[in-house]
Amino acid sequence: MNDNNSLVEAFKQTKYKVAGHGTRNIQILKEALKDIDGKQESDVYGKGKIIEDFQEKMAKYLGKEAAVFFPSGTMAQQIALRIWCDKKGLKKVAYHPLCHLEIHEEDGLKELHQIEPILLADKNSLIQLEDVVRMEENIACLLLELPQREIGGQLPEYKTLEDISTYCHEKGIKLHLDGARLFEILPYYEKSAAEICDLFDSVYVSFYKGIGGIAGAILAGNQSFTNESKVWKRRHGGDLISLYPYILSADYFFDQRVEKMKKYYEEAKDLAGLFNQCHGVSTQPSEPVSNMFHVHFAAPKEEMEVILSGIYQETGIGLTSNIKGISKTTCYFELSIGEMYAQTPKEEVKNVIHLLDQKIRGISNI
Amino acid sequence: MNDNNSLVEAFKQTKYKVAGHGTRNIQILKEALKDIDGKQESDVYGKGKIIEDFQEKMAKYLGKEAAVFFPSGTMAQQIALRIWCDKKGLKKVAYHPLCHLEIHEEDGLKELHQIEPILLADKNSLIQLEDVVRMEENIACLLLELPQREIGGQLPEYKTLEDISTYCHEKGIKLHLDGARLFEILPYYEKSAAEICDLFDSVYVSFYKGIGGIAGAILAGNQSFTNESKVWKRRHGGDLISLYPYILSADYFFDQRVEKMKKYYEEAKDLAGLFNQCHGVSTQPSEPVSNMFHVHFAAPKEEMEVILSGIYQETGIGLTSNIKGISKTTCYFELSIGEMYAQTPKEEVKNVIHLLDQKIRGISNI
Secondary structure (H helix, E strand, C coil): CCHHHHHHHHHHHCCEECCECCCCECHHHHHHHCCCCCCCECCECCECHHHHHHHHHHHHHHCCCEEEEECCHHHHHHHHHHHHHHHHCCCEEEECCCCHHHHCCCCHHHHHHCCEEEECCCCCCCCCHHHHHHCCCCCCEEEEECCEHHHCCECCCHHHHHHHHHHHHHHCCEEEEEECCHHHHHHHHCCCHHHHHCCCCEEEEECCCCCCCCCCEEEEECHHHHHHHHHHHHHHCCCCCCCHHHHHHHHHHHHHHHHHHHHHHHHHHHHHHHHHCCCCEEEECCCCCCCEEEEEECCCHHHHHHHHHHHHHHHCEECCCCCEECCCCCEEEEEEECHHHHHCCHHHHHHHHHHHHHHHHHCCCC | CCHHHHHHHHHHHCCEECCECCCCECHHHHHHHCCCCCCCECCECCECHHHHHHHHHHHHHHCCCEEEEECCHHHHHHHHHHHHHHHHCCCEEEECCCCHHHHCCCCHHHHHHCCEEEECCCCCCCCCHHHHHHCCCCCCEEEEECCEHHHCCECCCHHHHHHHHHHHHHHCCEEEEEECCHHHHHHHHCCCHHHHHCCCCEEEEECCCCCCCCCCEEEEECHHHHHHHHHHHHHHCCCCCCCHHHHHHHHHHHHHHHHHHHHHHHHHHHHHHHHCCCCCEEEECCCCCCCEEEEEECCCHHHHHHHHHHHHHHHCEECCCCCEEEECCEEEEEEEECHHHHHCCHHHHHHHHHHHHHHHHHCCCC
């Protein structure tokens, strides 16, 4: 068993996990279904009360004319960019170098849609207005991801968003929001979802991150955009006869958790503060702007796996099961606060942080 | 309210429906989940026990090296054809003019994959060996749909399948099976699924037709083919974090119903026999070769909607909610036998057929 497997095993055995909403098991679906009348009829190929009601609810929440439920964000976002490219007759878009479409989708955008992305900004930085203005190539659409997940969930100033939106509007560039974690950033910006979405022509939101549903996404925009997206949804093989398992669970957990994002955000700031007190540990961002942040270690991945496995066994508290190496001497993990954090005894968390500090100090080479 | 709405309403009010497995409602998912341990963990992006076990079970059942679960057949089949086209470096395939990819997928194959289909055979006929041999163009893959759904679910002779398979193998043409209703045709051919699939390089099967699951499909073939299909599944946006609602229900209803296909087939032959005794009514095929057939009326759609609505109200037995016009004087509907037929009193069915015969005779113009 290598260290990573040891870490996974040690994590599984812990009594408490500080992050997330708990194990992704079948109980999540059972819970979402428990009060649903079995006689309620399925959606059928995008039609029917279940899907139409939820789409309408989300369109209203996001302040857009219409919304379409998709099985995945991967599908929804490729389609959004394709529609804007076709409208302009130009198969070029721009996004961050660590955009989901660039690094997690096996180049679907290029392979299925022949769309060429321009990568904006350094991969460790956020896209700023000047990156957009300086861009020499003409594009059909700019995608902004809020928060920028792969760099710890950072956010630009709200003014920056407004300026980029104004600039794009003037230049005839469509602005698309990758809002996989849109609900999670509302407390920081102190804005409603509709206020933020008003800066964008189209928006995608996810229901299995902060909301903790099973899978599924909403794509919203004006009526002609969403109508066209339904045609592409069928082409992609996403217009399933029944999407209700995802819709019902998305709706159930949305109602339960969308108002808890401020609590998760405050808890994330508390926990990040504790990590930042440890020797050789820092969070990115240093103060979180949502429920998520990255924890960076000035130590090799393999050593941290051993240290963390030991701490999990000693305390029964799990921080993560997945450490990613950055260099030979640094590594990190991602942490998103959900329901689990409130259930974890805070004295125990402090004990974990104390042990972490001690053990990292104990490593000779840092 | 137009006649079609009247028919839908009258159908809904009937006590018995002769076709299908019953209303597609949430109870279907609840039933599939009721004995599943809530602690069982979700599949995660195509990995985990739930998805891997089911894929292995289906690979074995279909006699193929490996199988991959997809959210939809639309996605699975486009991907199958794309892989075979890429392998040969030739973006041409052949299929029937009423192939699902040609008429129900908004041209996804062309728009997303730039694959050109050659349409084989007349739309009202099955593809025969001579259609394949006579084809002048070179193709990467031939798709056969068994049974050919849009013409009532017809099947070629088994010898024809063997001959086409041999011919394609000799010519370096891959043979793909659209087996959306593969389980349903095994009793007629008196073959195992593996025996039929052995004639094909790749096969897709569906779990919400005869099996009556919620949605989802399996694509099977050799290991390198299925590995490549997983990359495309991600590109299409089908590699969901959790597909278990579909997998668990597919597995549950597969176990319940795959052995009932012979019963459904025999019942389809019985019911088709009754229809064929009616004046102005004929089934396609005249004797069904699976659980499905089409019922053709030598009468206009609008008149049949009125007649059927009346019969539903009089007898409480529903035949269909959806009549399709063919010409000004002819129309038809599709019927697939499932669990509902056995629950319908046979005396009442005979009464319906008797009324149908009387009322069609009563129409002056036929």
